[in-house]
Amino acid sequence: RKIIFEKQWFYLDNAIGHIYGTTFEVTSGGNLQPKQEVEEATTETKEAGTDNRNIVDDGKSQKLTHDDIKALKDKGIKGQEIVQQLIENSTTFRDKTEFAQDKYIKKKKKKYEAVITIVKPSTRILSTMYYAREPGKINHLRYDTLAQMLTLGNIRAGNKMIVMETCAGLVLGAVMERMGGKYHGYGSIIQMYPGGGPVRAATSCFGFPKPFYDNLHEFPLSKVDSLLSGTFSTETLPSEPEDNVLVEEESNGLTDEKQTSLQETEEESTTEAAMEINQTEEQETMDINAEDVDFKETKEKENKENVREKQRKQWERRRKLIETAALLREKNADGLIVASKFHPTPLLLSLLEFVAPSRPFVVYCQYKEPLLECYTKLRERGGVINLKLSETWLRNYQVLPDRSHPKLTMSGGGGYLLSGITVVLDKGKPDSSNSEALKMEEPSSKRCKVQDLHC
Amino acid sequence: MSFVEYGDTIKDGDTAIVFLGHESMFPVKVQHGTVTQTKYGVIRHSTDLIGKKYGSKVTCSKGGWVFILHPTPELWTMNLPHRTQILYSTDISIITMMLELKPGSIVCESGTGSGSLSHALIRTVAPTGHLYTVEFHQQRAEKAREEFREHGVEHLVTVTNQDVCKNGFGVSNIADAVFLDIPSPWEAIGHAKSALKAEGGRICSFSPCIEQVQRTCLAMEEYGFTEINTLEILLRVYNVRTISLQIPDLGKTAEENSSTDFDSSNPSNQGSPCANLQQGTVQFKSGVPLREVVGHTGYLTFATKS
Numbered sequence: 035r036k037i038i039f040e041k042q043w044f045y046l047d048n049a050i051g052h053i054y055g056t057t058f059e060v061t062s063g064g065n066l067q068p069k070q071e072v073e074e075a076t077t078e079t080k081e082a083g084t085d086n087r088n089i090v091d092d093g094k095s096q097k098l099t100h101d102d103i104k105a106l107k108d109k110g111i112k113g114q115e116i117v118q119q120l121i122e123n124s125t126t127f128r129d130k131t132e133f134a135q136d137k138y139i140k141k142k143k144k145k146y147e148a149v150i151t152i153v154k155p156s157t158r159i160l161s162t163m164y165y166a167r168e169p170g171k172i173n174h175l176r177y178d179t180l181a182q183m184l185t186l187g188n189i190r191a192g193n194k195m196i197v198m199e200t201c202a203g204l205v206l207g208a209v210m211e212r213m214g215g216k217y218h219g220y221g222s223i224i225q226m227y228p229g230g231g232p233v234r235a236a237t238s239c240f241g242f243p244k245p246f247y248d249n250l251h252e253f254p255l256s257k258v259d260s261l262l263s264g265t266f267s268t269e270t271l272p273s274e275p276e277d278n279v280l281v282e283e284e285s286n287g288l289t290d291e292k293q294t295s296l297q298e299t300e301e302e303s304t305t306e307a308a309m310e311i312n313q314t315e316e317q318e319t320m321d322i323n324a325e326d327v328d329f330k331e332t333k334e335k336e337n338k339e340n341v342r343e344k345q346r347k348q349w350e351r352r353r354k355l356i357e358t359a360a361l362l363r364e365k366n367a368d369g370l371i372v373a374s375k376f377h378p379t380p381l382l383l384s385l386l387e388f389v390a391p392s393r394p395f396v397v398y399c400q401y402k403e404p405l406l407e408c409y410t411k412l413r414e415r416g417g418v419i420n421l422k423l424s425e426t427w428l429r430n431y432q433v434l435p436d437r438s439h440p441k442l443t444m445s446g447g448g449g450y451l452l453s454g455i456t457v458v459l460d461k462g463k464p465d466s467s468n469s470e471a472l473k474m475e476e477p478s479s480k481r482c483k484v485q486d487l488h489c
Numbered sequence: 490m491s492f493v494e495y496g497d498t499i500k501d502g503d504t505a506i507v508f509l510g511h512e513s514m515f516p517v518k519v520q521h522g523t524v525t526q527t528k529y530g531v532i533r534h535s536t537d538l539i540g541k542k543y544g545s546k547v548t549c550s551k552g553g554w555v556f557i558l559h560p561t562p563e564l565w566t567m568n569l570p571h572r573t574q575i576l577y578s579t580d581i582s583i584i585t586m587m588l589e590l591k592p593g594s595i596v597c598e599s600g601t602g603s604g605s606l607s608h609a610l611i612r613t614v615a616p617t618g619h620l621y622t623v624e625f626h627q628q629r630a631e632k633a634r635e636e637f638r639e640h641g642v643e644h645l646v647t648v649t650n651q652d653v654c655k656n657g658f659g660v661s662n663i664a665d666a667v668f669l670d671i672p673s674p675w676e677a678i679g680h681a682k683s684a685l686k687a688e689g690g691r692i693c694s695f696s697p698c699i700e701q702v703q704r705t706c707l708a709m710e711e712y713g714f715t716e717i718n719t720l721e722i723l724l725r726v727y728n729v730r731t732i733s734l735q736i737p738d739l740g741k742t743a744e745e746n747s748s749t750d751f752d753s754s755n756p757s758n759q760g761s762p763c764a765n766l767q768q769g770t771v772q773f774k775s776g777v778p779l780r781e782v783v784g785h786t787g788y789l790t791f792a793t794k795s
Contacts, residue, residue: 055689055715055795156589178583178722185582188561190612191592192494215592215617368495391544392559393495402727406774409729419508419556423727423776426579431719431788433706438699440721455508457544457556 042148054154059147061110083129097123113147120146133437155240157184157208164204164236169447172201172236173375174400176448178428180205183371184212186453187396191220193368194361196388198226198255198381200374203237205398209371210237210246218245224358224367225252226385228376251358258384261359366390373398378452379408383415389456391417396453405452417459425450491641492560492608493615499538499557504640506558506568507532516560516568518639529553560640562608572629575605576670576695579724580786585613587791588666588691592617597660597667597684599623599653599677601633606668611637611645620646621660621684623653653677658684669694674701675708682712682794689795697787705790714792721788727776736769 036043042060049058083089098120106116120142121127127135153159161177183205189195189212199205206225213221219242225232232252253261260266367389372381378397389395395418399405405423412418426448430441499505503519509527517525517532519539525532530549532538537547543559558564563578576584584606590596594614601607601624610620624630630650637643649659654673657680658664667681667690674694681692692714694705702719709717 053688053795055793158587158589161586177586181582181586182579185578185585185609186563188563188612190493191616211591212613213592220592220616390495390497391542392557393544394561394563402776403774406729406776410774419510420512423729425725425727427723427725429721429723431702431721433699433702433717433719433790435703435707438703455544455558457558458542458546460546 039150040148042150044150049152052152055151057149057151059113059149081128082132082135084131086129086131086134089126089129095124095126096120097125107146113143116146117142157211157240160236160239161204161208164202168202172204173373173398174447174449175201175205175373175398176426176428178426179398179448179451180208182424182426182451183373183396183398184208186394186451187369187371188394189213189369189371191215193221194366195221195223196226196362196367196370196385197223198370198372198374198385200228200233200376201236203232203234205371205373206232206234206250207237207240207242210242210250211240214242214246217243219249221368222249222251222361224361225250226255226258227252228255228374251354251361253355253358253362257359261362262384262387266359362388367393369393370395372396378404379411382408383411386415386417386456391456391458393456394453395456396451398449398451400449402450405450408452412454415459417457418454419457421452421454423450423452492562492565493612493642493645495559497542499541499543501539504560504565505538505543506560506564508556508558510555514558514564514568516565527553527555529555562612565608566605569603569605571603572632573600573602575603577605577724577783577786578609579722580695580789581606581609583720583722584668584693584695584789585609587789588668588693590614590618590666594618594665595621595663595686597621597623597658597664597681599658599669600625600671601629601648602670603629604633604636606670607633607637607646608640608642610668611642615642615645618645621649621658621664622646623649623651623658625650625652653680656680660684662687665690667692672701673704675704678705678708678712678714682714685794689793692792692794694790695787696790697785699788702788702790709790709792714794716793717790718792719788719790721785723783723785725782726779728779730775730777731772732775732777733770733772736771738769 035046037046044060049056103116103120106119117139121139124138127138130138157180158177161172161175161180164172165174165176187195187209189209191213193213195209195213197206197209206223209223210219213219213223227233257266365388370382370385370389370393372378372385372395374381378399382395382397386395397405397408399408402423402425409421409423412421428448432439432441496503499519501519501521504516505519506514506516507525507527508514509529517534517538519534521535521539523534525534527549530551530553532547532549532555537549538557541547541557543557545557546554547557548554562581566575566578566581569575588594588596590610590613592614595618596610596614598607598610598620599622601622607620607622614620622633624633627650630648634643634648637646637648651659653669653671654676657677658667661683662685664684664686667684669677669681669692671677674696678692685692692709694702696702696705706717706719
């Protein structure tokens with residue numbers, strides 16, 4: 035299968051059998067496996083200037099023309115050699131400071147020496163990648179914010195978690211990773227989904243073994259109200275089987291598309307497991323095509339079988355739904371994670387009903403304001419303590435001898451979190467929670483006034 | 490109760506967190522016949538705690554009440570007895586994710602310190618993983634062992650009392666990840682490399698000073714670590730406040746003032762009391778940063794052995 039990544043295309047066949055973290059060099063078509071570390075050709079006498087007082091930008095320092103470089107590339111000369119040529123033909127290179135020479139080489143290497151490293155998928159890799167490549171699909175949830183969610187939510191093996199996300203299944207995958215063992219997951223996850231079915235494009239990039247999905251349940255968000263009020267009935271449920279099937283197919287399509295686009299775009303490419311899935315899928319479609327040609331007459335019979343198959347699937351779906359509803363009805367979940375494009379307040383007010391007391395919950399929102407409201411509404415509702423609205427800032431550093439400094443500040447874009455702990459909600463005194471809120475707010479508002487005075 | 494498994498009811502011998510309100514809480518060891526004093530009065534363990542559900546409201550002798558919470562590594566971090574400077578949950582969360590920890594991971598840590606990070610690591614790698622933690626201070630190592638036993642996680646952790654820079658982690662080729670929080674991490678990089686699995690793994694070093702980071706990065710490069718990356722994470726906490734700002738008197742009549750639509754400029758205050766409670770003020774909800782926040786904890790340097 036042909037993969038396009040960073041204006042390069044290649045086949046992954048040669049990468050199979052190598053350990054994760056192996057670096058490959060791209061040749062015309064396939065993959066080569068070069069040495070892990072290329073020994074730097076630093077034997078030549080090092081000449082360097084001390085400052086740039088005599089370096090003039092006349093645009094003529096590089097003696098090779100665009101056409102020359104293109105010719106070198108067309109000849110299929112190794113990138114390393116092109117870089118060497120560029121250095122040799124640069125009149126100013128020797129006058130540059132050592133640091134500037136370093137920088138020059140690094141820049142050229144990046145351009146001409148195409149190397150890719152294939153790594154194992156993990157929350158670290160995938161969340162970093164999604165934030166860099168497709169932040170819109172994960173509601174701009176930055177990876178350090180996701181890390182906070184996993185910790186604040188006390189995600190671990192054996193939990194019964196409720197997850198409501200519209201982050202392409204990335205948050206779900208992260209939770210599954212933290213709850214999973216080597217071969218199967220520990221505990222259970224109930225994914226609440228809007229619309230016709232859950233989106234798990236990013237989840238499939240993790241390459242979880244199949245048993246991981248055994249304890250993954252899903253429940254439609256649109257049935258939450260009826261479940262809470264007790265009017266939930268399974269008869270009314272899969273009334274839109276057609277829809278469900280359609281959407282499911284659609285989301286499957288999305289998954290595939292996603293996998294390809296990931297492979298296309300991400301330097302740290304995807305798993306062998308994912309590749310295997312794709313391969314089998316291709317085979318399946320081929321089989322189906324063959325059948326179509328061969329058994330034209332038996333089409334009707336096939337149709338009937340299709341209907342039966344559909345009914346079987348429908349029945350299966352209904353069974354699973356009843357199971358999930360029963361799990362939710364126990365109202366003893368060990369935590370709630372919300373990260374969606376929807377307004378968090380109604381989600382939280384309803385979904386918290388399913389969570390046991392003394393359990394953490396975390397809500398992500400790209401914006402602060404909805405969480406301010408959510409905070410107020412939760413205080414009014416009661417049954418929660420230790421509410422905290424927070425944000426993290428992340429700063430990356432360049433660390434080099436004598437050249438260490440912060441790289442870039444990433445603030446603002448990472449989103450906000452509202453977290454807290456559930457407690458037993460006493461229904462006898464409805465205003466007790468209010469007085470609690472008042473009591474808690476009082477000292478801080480006092481402090482606020484003091485602050486105002488200082489200003 | 491256990492730090493690696495939720496329980497419903499409070500039992501004799503449990504560690505529970507007493508929540509007094511507004512970030513004020515402390516841990517208690519639940520024991521028959523014991524009493525705990527709070528500013529709201531006395532809590533009698535036998536009658537007030539044992540057998541109750543976690544998350545319950547407990548009324549104290551003076552009529553005040555507290556909540557009793559199930560322990561988690563995060564609550565423990567906020568309440569543990571400090572023997573050293575500790576790592577807080579913000580740093581812990583990024584360490585856990587960047588080291589790619591999950592159930593079954595084998596982790597090496599040094600120093601153990603007050604065990605703040607240790608509890609979080611154990612939580613994440615349980616039930617099949619293991620933590621090998623090295624502490625050169627004998628008393629601290631003993632105390633940590635005792636705590637792990639009390640918290641029902643001793644089967645998931647091995648505490649070794651030795652100098653990691655000289656003697657390493659006491660294990661080789663078994664770790665998926667190594668974490669270093671020591672004054673001279675560069676002296677332990679070699680030991681870290683040999684503790685990691687042959688097929689590779691991740692490493693993290695926490696240092697407050699950039700000079701330490703510098704030396705650590707050089708050492709990592711020397712030992713062939715790749716993907717060396719240094720970062721810093723800071724937590725910003727916001728207080729949710731209703732703020733009211735006075736409208737200045739510019740000599741306009743009252744009618745003109747009220748016709749000016751201040752609220753439309755502030756879409757955040759839907760559902761909040763934005764009506765002018767007092768004449769001439771506008772109210773809105775705001776997330777106000779704390780007056781003083783943590784500006785720096787330490788640099789985190791991550792790298793891969795492959």
